[in-house]
Amino acid sequence: MDFGLSEEQRAIAKTTRAFVENELYPYEAEVERSGHLRPELISQIREKAIAAGLYAANMPEEVGGAGLDTLTWLLYEKELGRASYALHWTCVARPSNILLAGTDAQKEKYLYPCVRGEKSDCLAMTEPGAGSDLRGMAASAVQDGDDWVLNGTKHFISHADIADFAIVFMASGEEEGMSAPERGRRRKITAFFVDKGTPGFHVRDGYRNVSHRGYTNSILEFDNCRLPKEQVLGEVHKGFEVANDWLGATRLQVAATCLGRAERALSHAIDYAAQRQQFGQQIGKFQGVSFKLADMAMELKAAELMVMEAGWKYDQKTVTDQDMAMAKLKATEMLAFVADEAIQIHGGMGLMDDLPLERIWRDARVERIWEGTSEIQRHIISRAMLRAVGG
The missing domain is CATH 1.10.540.10 (Acyl-CoA dehydrogenase/oxidase, N-terminal domain)
Incomplete structure (x- = not known):
């Protein structure tokens, strides 16, 4: 590299x-x-x-x-x-890269308008009872002739209130769990395009969120929402494969934005440590502060190297799920550490909204949850290590 x-x-x-x-x-x-x-x-x-x-x-x-x-x-x-x-x-x-998986007609209707800024999309997977376990989703799509009828609820759907359409993943059948039959039957998943205004499709206000104010989440309700077969994205029952093929790099996107916010927080901490004086000298000269700065810089550098290496390997087609999981895990946990230490260096002023630090600190919390929790990333990493030795 x-x-x-x-x-x-x-x-x-x-x-x-x-x-x-x-x-x-x-x-x-x-x-x-x-x-x-x-x-x-x-x-x-x-x-x-x-x-x-x-x-x-x-x-x-x-x-x-x-x-x-x-x-x-x-x-x-x-x-x-x-x-x-x-x-x-x-x-x-x-726009979501998953739009690239559409047919030519779907690209004309959805992809190109999004690229031109004429439309916007949202991605709907999560349900009240199915977060990390997508195969456990309950919202269903049932075929009725040439149509599909959708029923159920999705939540935590980002910016769905202003999106023109949703890319919705629904349980469309069942199959035996191949790797762990004792866990019972697993859902087959199919992805659909659902336009705002389609009868039976309702967008409700979501929850008030401590992170990313102004970046809304919504609840999507489907009540006998009927769609023609042309609204299927990819193959029937292959929605999980479509998601895996096109959404993997979203973990790297989350990781990269965390780097930017951490860099901004560190910059504020360095400036403040150089300007603020206590006991007759700059607080940056106290070991208790200077060591914090050193640790923040080191963690940021380590996370950046992991993220950029994963991005480079993605282009070389050598990236693994483990690489992306490590990058996302490290960057999100690094941001939480850097934001917290930046506030500590600023003392009380760090919690005032005159500075962006309290916002960065609050916003950092969700990064360890969405696009795969820290626990899920650790599971991906550890399973890859164990598989290598037959575990």
Whole structure:
């Protein structure tokens, strides 16, 4: 692995950081205090992101995206991650890569409008009784002639309130558990496109969340929601495979945004340690503070190396689930550590909303839960180690 960045990669990171600082930072306080993103603000920033070439940058060139390789995309995500999640994810959207699995007709209807900023998507998997265990989902899709009828509930569905359509995963049948028959029958999963306004499809307000204010979650209810067969994404009963094929890198996206926020928190801590004086000297000269800075920098560096290596291996087609699990686990837990230490260095001021630290600290909590909990990542890592020796 070449640890040096190309001129193009440096330019993309620099351009993205400048956009974040000039176009996103000024609105962070408004979003934090209101818990709301004004529609006109979304449109304003979206237009600027499109003009800057930063919108839908995760998508291949052939569908209108920037065509970034995975490593460059992670550098871009890291810089966006410095800002409020609601602002960078909603206004500088990265449509789900799973849209690339659609048919030509589905791409015309869903993918291309998302890339152009005319539509937005949301992904619906989680249910009140099925989080990490997707095979345990209860929301169902039953075939009725050429149609499918959907029933059930999804929750914790990010930004579904403003999305134009949902990519919904439903239990469409059952099969015996192949690896562990004693656990009983497992659900077969099928993915569907469901447009906002489809009869029987309702989007309800979700829960108030301590993390990522303005980045909403919703409850989706399906009551005999009828869809034509053309709304199936991928193959019938193959939704789990579609998700595995197209959503793996989302763990790296989460990890990369954590790097950006940790870097911002560390920068504030360094500046404060150099400026704040107590007992006649800068607090950064006290070992209790200076050692914190050293540990924060070391943990951040370690996490960044793991994330970037996983991104590089992804492009080489040598990445493993273990690589991505390690990167996500390390980066999310590192962010929690760095944010907490940054607040400790600032003392009481760290908890005031004059600074972004209390927001970064709150926002960090969800990163160890979504896109696979820390426990799930540890399970992936340990199973890979044990399989190698027949365990």
